[in-house]
Amino acid sequence: MGPGVQGSGRSVVTIGVFDGVHRGHRRVIERAVAIARERGLRSVAVTFEPHPEELVRPGTRPHRLTSLRRRGELLAGLGVDEVDVVEFTPALQRTSPDDFVQSVAVERFRAAVVVVGEDFVFGHKASGDVQTLRTLGDKYDFEVEAVRLLEHVSSTAIREQLAAGDVEGARERLGRPHRVEGVVVRGYQRGRQLGFPTANVETPPHTAIPADGVYAGWLECVPVANLPALYEGERWPAAISVGTNPTFEGVPRTVEAYALDRDDLELYGAHVAVEFAARLRGNTRFESIEALIAQIHADVDATRRIIG
Numbered sequence: 001m002g003p004g005v006q007g008s009g010r011s012v013v014t015i016g017v018f019d020g021v022h023r024g025h026r027r028v029i030e031r032a033v034a035i036a037r038e039r040g041l042r043s044v045a046v047t048f049e050p051h052p053e054e055l056v057r058p059g060t061r062p063h064r065l066t067s068l069r070r071r072g073e074l075l076a077g078l079g080v081d082e083v084d085v086v087e088f089t090p091a092l093q094r095t096s097p098d099d100f101v102q103s104v105a106v107e108r109f110r111a112a113v114v115v116v117g118e119d120f121v122f123g124h125k126a127s128g129d130v131q132t133l134r135t136l137g138d139k140y141d142f143e144v145e146a147v148r149l150l151e152h153v154s155s156t157a158i159r160e161q162l163a164a165g166d167v168e169g170a171r172e173r174l175g176r177p178h179r180v181e182g183v184v185v186r187g188y189q190r191g192r193q194l195g196f197p198t199a200n201v202e203t204p205p206h207t208a209i210p211a212d213g214v215y216a217g218w219l220e221c222v223p224v225a226n227l228p229a230l231y232e233g234e235r236w237p238a239a240i241s242v243g244t245n246p247t248f249e250g251v252p253r254t255v256e257a258y259a260l261d262r263d264d265l266e267l268y269g270a271h272v273a274v275e276f277a278a279r280l281r282g283n284t285r286f287e288s289i290e291a292l293i294a295q296i297h298a299d300v301d302a303t304r305r306i307i308g
């Protein structure tokens with residue numbers, strides 16, 4: 001922090017759900033960081049939890065592209081000085097645009113500039129937009145910068161691509177591979193017998209998991225608080241299976257990853273991320289275990305070619 005930051009105590013605030021922190025979000029956040037640096041102010045990214053849509057449209061829960069933890073990590077990685085999570089309560093949902101801006105931007109962060117995407121809406125029944133924000137900026141003495149949107153890049157579009165198994169398309173829009181995270185749990189202990197031990201990842205509810213199928217990607221160990229630090233930060237090319245393993249009966253839907261050329265890992269209880277680079281095929285029922293093993297060998301070869 002430079003002296004200006006401490007001196008004025010005012011900040012450049014960017015507000016959004018930012019689920020996915022995709023290429024469009026990044027333009028907005030990078031603009032806020034740039035303005036803050038130019039003016040020697042503190043930059044703050046304000047995000048919401050739970051997802052506002054859960055309250056606005058009860059019964060719907062958008063599948064999450066990023067956990068709150070990951071969102072914070074990505075936002076911090078873009079250079080914002082502070083990430084602040086505002087609890088999205090029914091009371092906040094009913095707040096007028098004026099009260100919302102006053103409580104979030106003015107009182108909490110002493111905003112000198114508010115940076116948002118040009119489609120930003122806020123306040124009760126989404127009645128506030130960028131024009132409303134500018135009017136409130138005049139009233140409360142802050143500037144507004146509305147960043148032009150990137151065409152076709154939205155969290156909804158990315159969720160739809162993932163639901164269709166198009167991880168390559170999602171990667172393009174996100175600007176990095178989509179990942180899911182969770183703790184490695186026990187499966188049916190069949191993987192080792194097949195010759196391909198797989199880390200079964202327990203993802204939080206409402207995670208955006210790509211369509212059932214087989215993918216090439218990576219398995220990475222992510223250190224988090226309160227869990228044993230295992231293979232901290234290590235990352236391996238991986239062949240990934242998503243689905244109910246139809247060759248076997250009664251398997252719930254799982255995300256599992258085989259780290260190529262390793263059979264020595266002990267990952268139970270570790271927090272890991274599985275990243276999806278390319279889709280290889282659908283998840284199918286094989287007539288024999290031998291046929292399944294032969295196919296997994298082919299998948300591993302394909303993964304090696306793609307991931308290198």
Ligand SMILES: Cc1cc2nc3c(=O)[nH]c(=O)nc-3n(C[C@H](O)[C@H](O)[C@H](O)COP(=O)(O)O)c2cc1C
Pocket residue numbers: 187188189190191192194196198200214239240241244245246247248256257258282283284285286292296299300
């Ligand atoms: C690359 C790869 C591809 C897979 N493809 C299929 C498949 O098409 N059909 C299927 O029933 N299971 C498939 N599996 C899942 C295996 O059946 C599963 O990993 C094995 O049963 C081990 O499960 P476990 O972790 O519960 O022990 C695949 C696994 C991997 C690693």
Ligand SMILES: Nc1ncnc2c1ncn2[C@@H]1O[C@H](COP(=O)(O)OP(=O)(O)O)[C@@H](O)[C@H]1O
Pocket residue numbers: 184185186187188189190191192193196197198199200257258259260261262263264265266267268
């Ligand atoms: N190359 C590897 N990729 C993933 N997990 C591995 C690997 N080598 C060893 N393991 C360990 O083996 C476990 C998976 O073995 P597996 O027989 O499939 O058991 P489970 O059915 O419990 O998943 C993983 O959770 C991990 O601890």
